[in-house]
Amino acid sequence: MTSLRLRAQRSSKMATAPVSSPWLSATRLVLLGLLSTFSPVSRGDQVPLLLWTSGGGQTLTPPTAGHIVGQQQLSSYLNTALEEGPKNVVLFLQDQMSMEDFTLYGGAFGNKQDSVFPNLESALTSSSSRLVLPAVSWPASNAVIGQLQDQLETSPLYMDPETLSQLRLNGSSAALLVFRLPYGVGSDLMSAKDVLSGNDEVIGQVLGIMSVQAIPYTAIYTALRPSREAPSLSSESVVGGGRALLQARGGYKERERERERQRKMKQKAGIYAPVEFKEVDSTCILLWAKALSVSILRSGSWEEHDLTPSTFGEGVEPRLHGSSCDKNKARLVLNYENVLGHRSFKLVFAMTQRYYKVSARRWFTLDAVELEYDGTRATFNGSRSVYAPAEYSYRCQSVTNYRWPLLVPRSIKDPSNQWRVSFEDFQIQGFNVSGGDFSYASDCAGFFSPGIWMGLSTSLLIVLVLTYGLHMILQLHTMDRFDDPKGPAISVPQTE
Template sequence: MATAKMRAFNSIAVSFAVLFLEITIGKCDEQVPLILWTSEGFSLPSQSPPTAGHIVGREQLSSYLGKALSVGPRNVLLFLQDKMSIEDFTMYGGAFGNKQDSVFPNLEGALRSSPSPLVLPAVSWPASNAVIGQIQDQLETSPLYMDPETLSQLRLNASSPALLVFRLPYGTGADLMSAREILSGNDEVIGQVLSIMKTQSVPYTSIYTALRPSREPASLSLEAGVGGGRSLLQNRGGYKERERERMMKEKAGSTYGPVEFKGEGDNTCILMWARNLSVSILRGGRWEGYDLSPSTFGEGVSPKLHGSSCDQTKSRLVLNYEGVLGHRDFKLIFAMSQSHYKVSARRWFTLDALELEYDGTKAMFNGSRSIYAPAEYSYRCESVSSFRWPALVPRSSKDPANQWRVSFEDFQIQGFNVTGSDFSYASDCASFFTPGIWMGLMTSLLMVLVLTYGLHMIMQLRTMDRFDDPKGPAISVPQTE
């Protein structure tokens, strides 16, 4: 058995190494790795990994996951990192260098103990973005966003499926040490989760992947000093130019188009975009969350918009989902209107309501007090939520919306006067008097008050009208009893 495990782990190392050799000479800026393994004593059906250089798409990934979950444990631990590339393993992993310097001891230990791990070194990031929905369809259950502390209080059942999602960060700076420390911290989180599952004696299937690639091979070769010397001799700014180009490509590759609804004449009349759309419901004293982003945005994703409508005064964007937090049919509705206001002598549009419809129930949030913009503009805000500095509030204390939380990050919407498929100029929600401006104003006011008090004290000083002359008679002051 030990020999079989060592062979499996060696094959993993060989597949990583072969792919690393390929990506150092070819372009690989849209791929993320995916690692799948099971707890001890549970074997997965034999699945041949893809050939070196082959990028696994959404359908092929669904096939891999379907075969694994049809036989393996149906308690799935999904470790979803913000960014990750194969270079993170080749640079920091012990399988490709000194094991004492590895930042993945818990991950590598889990792979060694697993009877049949599966490594997909090159998965297209749109496919990895959809992995939550694919697993959800396989298990027919909603995902639960967890952390180790919450997991320790949860009691799982081996007979009922569960999808537990653990979000892991990734360093965004250029400092390699910061990325190393963050990856090491993520590995510790994986170790804590696996230890908790082992103490509960619950079999599991684990998946470790990411939403976006973290780096490009060109930047890695420059960091390692490979092939960059000649260009640096020719151009002193070669490294900075390449780094700037890499960051621009990464930014361009990490974006996706907005949700677009076309009305009469096949003309776009509603646009909506967000980096993250999530909803949560209160059940048993705990908030259960669900990420709607993978089902709404991304390459190849076509959200269902039936029920949407638009005209000159009202627009209605309806996003239809299935299987959200246990609800078979779930709708997220943005109801907007525009009107002419005499005070400002112009037309404005407002988000009158955000509605959640599920199983015949309707929860309504009012957004007209905070979400508005000139009719020819779009509205944008870094964060729109119903619980932290809420821009969305329930219509009444008895509304079912009090049992829900909604959160949108980098939210932008336009319901009127859309030209083409691009947003108009954005009216940002940030107020003119930001905290920095208020601090400057208060500091200036305090300094003015101090200066005014000092001038007042100086002006109150009075000198004596008579002085003692040493050559003349002394000044006598009569004393009265």
């Protein structure tokens, strides 16, 4: 117990030590930044952020110990760094990262041979302008791409080291190069160490290419979300001693699995209300789905984002500004933030109602499903498959653009070819809504499905075979004369 207290006191003293020497090693810099967060403030929803430049730049003052950097303060840091620093930004965006990754695998306690960040440490040590933010709220880090895009006034380029080696950059013009880095934790903790070591090699390759091209750059290393949940430092765990604290740390995975199980049970058992858009206190558009998800193709793999928690559920109020409806047209706009690295993201359902002379009735069609993100629009055409009588709602078990697609890209060059959308147990109504309930649903699966047609055709074939066999049996005739072996042989005249 005494040794634990001495260690805690020593850590607190290190946390308050100033980090001002430019020649301080990168490992100690990262370690001091991490230890500075050992405070009563909860750090379960924070990720670290490291920033450095290859050339000159303004020296940035790190926040005080225990301070959590929000989106506004992070934007101020980025503005300051880009005002005088290089305008070519290299963003290493990892899927998940927490401060514990540096303390566990960074060789922070003097064992340099076990460090998995040699290239990162070398870059930080050689940079005269660097900034270490140990605790950045993950929504702020998730919006880094959007902030950099606004400040540089350029679109991000998702790249890999091989593509970068073939690209010729211009030091006078701004560029935002994004390198996505994976992160995975399996049953063996060495798997995370191997992944981080591979990510550090990618960082080394990218920085080496930038050095060969003699292009000054500003590098940022952060993540979309934390990889670990901080252990609870409640009074009970402190009083219980070091054993209870270790048990709390070791039970993290079990707690996560239990929370995930409880969340799935609630989603399975819960029936939430549909999205409802009103015009002059009258409901005109209804939308409901069991699951809404979008995916984008990056570096040869699909990255998925689930929009369901932000659209449906108890206490969830989706933002519908931009939606409209009248007698002939309806437009439902779902507004989101920070979807797959895009700061602004919209999911749009455009519907029209027309009168068709052939059927002598009015029908409504889902003309388009649009994805609007950071000034770009991807459009899927759904008018050929998604339709229903104007008095009905439309329902389908699965509406996608890749598996039995009901939605198709508008053209070959449309950005929608890089996206996947998936709506499960989907129901929508844009006209003739009575109250807040859906009208009778017109299902996308007709009465005679392919399975039913196959069964009917097989049954018909079997009936035809049995009928033919019965007909052949009925054509058989019994002989009217029989030969008696004990009597005289039957003589059959030739004239008969």
